[in-house]
Amino acid sequence: MVNIIEELEKLNIKTSKNVYRNLSIPKLIEKAVINGEGVLTETGALDVKTGKYTGRSPKDRFIVRHESINDKINWGDVNLPIEEEIFNNLYNKVTEYISDKELYVFDGYAGAMEEYRLPIRVINELASQALISNQLFRRPTKEQLEDHKPEFTVVVVPGFKCKGKQDGVNSEAFIFIDFNKKMVVIGGSQYGGEIKKSIFSVMNFLMPEKNVFPMHCSANIGKDGNTAVFFGLSGTGKTTLSADPERKLIGDDEHGWCDKGIFNFEGGCYAKTIRLDKDNEKEIYGALRFGSVLENVVINEEGRPDYDDARYTENTRGAYPIEYIPNAELSGIGGQPNTVIFLTADAFGVLPPISKLTKEAAMYHFMSGYTSKLAGTERGITEPVATFSACFGEPFMLMSPYVYAKLLGEKIDKYNTEVYLVNTGWSGGGYGVGSRMRLSYTRAMVKAALEGKLKEAEYIKDDVFQLLVPKEVPGVPSEILNPKNTWQDKEQYDIKANELAKKFEENFKRYKNVPDEIVNAGPISK
Known part of the structure; x- marks a missing residue:
């Protein structure tokens, strides 16, 4: 049986508040609404605003440089290096920041095929982002959850703003991937795509080693x-x-x-919703209901989403589990x-x-x-x-x-x-x-x-x-x-x-x- 408090302490994460692990969807939504993270639309979807970061921040994503991976990474404008000392300094600040925060942990997987799946743990400051994690990654069974051992951990603290150049990075936001520590740390940005794409990047590095x-x-x-x-x-x-x-x-x-076919890395979809058409994209439209998360979608006074309004961003998004699509292959596996x-x-x-x-x-x-x-x-x-x-x-x-x-x-x-x-x-x-x-x-x-x-x-x-x-x-x-x-x-x-x-x-x-x-x-x- 997993003792989540002990598991977090191994990562030097200690908090005086509650730690919730794999809360149910209704409970996560209830927490998010009570915490003021978002509002429910007329269809039951949770709508959140992500602030100034309404998309990925590519110039703020870094890979910690280690000798073990140095010759494998395609370093350049896309894959920016960062020294381990900078990671350690900021990580210490992050753990101090969350010492008085409630935490929401999602334990699950990336990868539908058992022999290639990556057990992951996502530690969230926000209930709404734990909900996104739950809907976008593959969810464990009750039995799997009891003995879950993550091989990669993601720490997500959008409320923590760093000091840019003073902290050795480019802005208040940062996304670090450390393959030696097997960690991702995301700070300063509330955009849910950073969580999803960081694990996708990790999979893209690990899978070729397995001939995938x-x-x-x-x-x-x-x-x-x-x-x-x-x-x-x-x-x-x-x-x-x-x-x-x-x-x-x-x-x-x-x-x-x-060699066995193809398999989905995810357990859900993260669809663009700008100018979403009820008739032409009815599957996506119907999926944005209770349990789904909308990002930066304008909601009118009646609680109805206005998918044509781009006042916050053109990159409005909806996160939902793949089973919300009527014609889905739920195994996530094909030939x-x-x-x-x-x-x-x-x-x-x-x-x-x-x-x-x-x-x-x-x-x-x-x-x-x-x-x-x-x-x-x-x-x-x-x-x-x-x-x-x-x-x-x-x-x-x-x-x-x-x-x-x-x-x-x-x-x-x-x-x-x-x-x-x-x-x-x-x-x-x-x-x-x-x-x-x-x-x-x-x-x-x-x-x-x-x-x-x-x-x-x-x-x-x-x-x-x-x-x-x-x-x-x-x-x-x-x-x-x-x-x-x-x-x-x-x-x-x-x-x-x-x-x-x-x-x-x-x-x-x-x-x-x-x-x-x-x-x-x-x-x-x-």
């Missing part, structure tokens, strides 16, 4: 048992396309791919993926709406992680901005992107997996000229890929992007499959295609010691 490919992707499974995974950055349609009424959702964000979909929203309008990738091209585009961010909201800027995020999740990948790309290549070879690049962006011209690809066409293309209808299709190789473009896809007009056909000004298409190809080439120069066959599988500018 960690993925920032959604996944679903068909009635025939065929499993598919969807990679894509924000705005590409990953959540929309993976939420298929004919397929069960395994998970919407973080998975591992091993070997038959199909991998890379999603991109190309605002240049030059990438094909669907193309097949060779293994080498798949590794190239995985390391590139391309999409477009639209700059039209900024005065005077009308051109789209090409964005590259390695592995479609660079902020959470602690090792070299090539480490993860090699794992992808090995899985493709071993399980004969088909990989497709799907452009959900513009056609007939770039942003402001062309139009966004119809969702019905994209769904038809994805459906054809998942059902294996493109395996034997006839393909034409694009001479700039070197992509294999199908001549026909069921339910899709053939003329739109070659993007150049949809442009009135063919010369302008060639200019823009060449411009984007150069951006790919320039971005890929940052990768050293990558085999030529992968480099040569990417776009070729003229």
